[in-house]
Amino acid sequence: MSELRPKFIYFDLDDTLLDHKKAEQNGLKDIHSHFEEFNDISLDELKSTYHKINKGLWEEYGRGEIDRHILHRRRFEETFIELGINSSLYEEAGKVYMNYYRNHWEWIEGAKEAFDRIRSKYDVGIITNGFAETQWMKIKQFGFEEMVSQIVISEEVGVMKPHPKIFDYSTELVGLDRSDILYVGDSLTSDVQGGKAAGWKVAWYTSNPAKESEKLADLVFDDFETLIDWIKA
Numbered sequence: 390m391s392e393l394r395p396k397f398i399y400f401d402l403d404d405t406l407l408d409h410k411k412a413e414q415n416g417l418k419d420i421h422s423h424f425e426e427f428n429d430i431s432l433d434e435l436k437s438t439y440h441k442i443n444k445g446l447w448e449e450y451g452r453g454e455i456d457r458h459i460l461h462r463r464r465f466e467e468t469f470i471e472l473g474i475n476s477s478l479y480e481e482a483g484k485v486y487m488n489y490y491r492n493h494w495e496w497i498e499g500a501k502e503a504f505d506r507i508r509s510k511y512d513v514g515i516i517t518n519g520f521a522e523t524q525w526m527k528i529k530q531f532g533f534e535e536m537v538s539q540i541v542i543s544e545e546v547g548v549m550k551p552h553p554k555i556f557d558y559s560t561e562l563v564g565l566d567r568s569d570i571l572y573v574g575d576s577l578t579s580d581v582q583g584g585k586a587a588g589w590k591v592a593w594y595t596s597n598p599a600k601e602s603e604k605l606a607d608l609v610f611d612d613f614e615t616l617i618d619w620i621k622a
């Protein structure tokens with residue numbers, strides 16, 4: 390692993406800088422205790438059913454088959470149907486979930502310190518898959534507008550990572566050679582494969598990379614200190 394001096398560093402947001410998974414888990418826990426219909430259903434069953442359905446819906450959304458309103462409705466409606474619960478409660482469930490999810494965003498451990506140090510030495514930006522409304526709330530809550538020079542949100546570009554268009558657009562924004570851009574993200578498909586296909590350098594934040602995928606990234610790290618050392622920030 391050789392040292393690298395990128396001219397611009399883009400970061401993924403969810404589960405790279407901010408702990409989306411934890412907020413999601415706690416949002417589901419809130420739903421579980423909010424509805425008495427869940428008395429006989431375990432939290433684990435709710436979580437696994439929700440994750441399975443949500444994953445399928447995100448894939449449909451990624452292919453452009455459904456819009457975000459349909460995704461937001463169906464993720465709880467279908468979870469409730471599968472668990473044998475009155476599916477008309479989906480609307481209330483959506484509100485309970487969003488309320489919790491919005492109020493429990495946190496930095497990933499070590500990410501804030503690393504990000505502050507990196508942005509004091511490098512130009513940085515954010516590229517995130519997600520809904521503009523939600524992602525802008527996060528961006529404002531954490532003050533990212535003052536910390537980065539570029540913010541790219543999939544819903545505003547019209548395609549999600551790993552679609553080449555979002556990487557091409559982000560490359561044009563900074564006006565650099567592709568090999569001078571580093572992308573830091575947690576997703577193998579969206580971030581690592583998408584970034585490499587765009588000709589960027591990629592640092593993959595993961596604690597258990599699949600052996601055959603490890604060599605795709607320029608750096609694999611699970612501790613932000615490793616990233617800092619690698620780019621000499």
Ligand SMILES: [Mg+2]
Nearest residue numbers: 401403404575
């Ligand atoms: Mg992510």
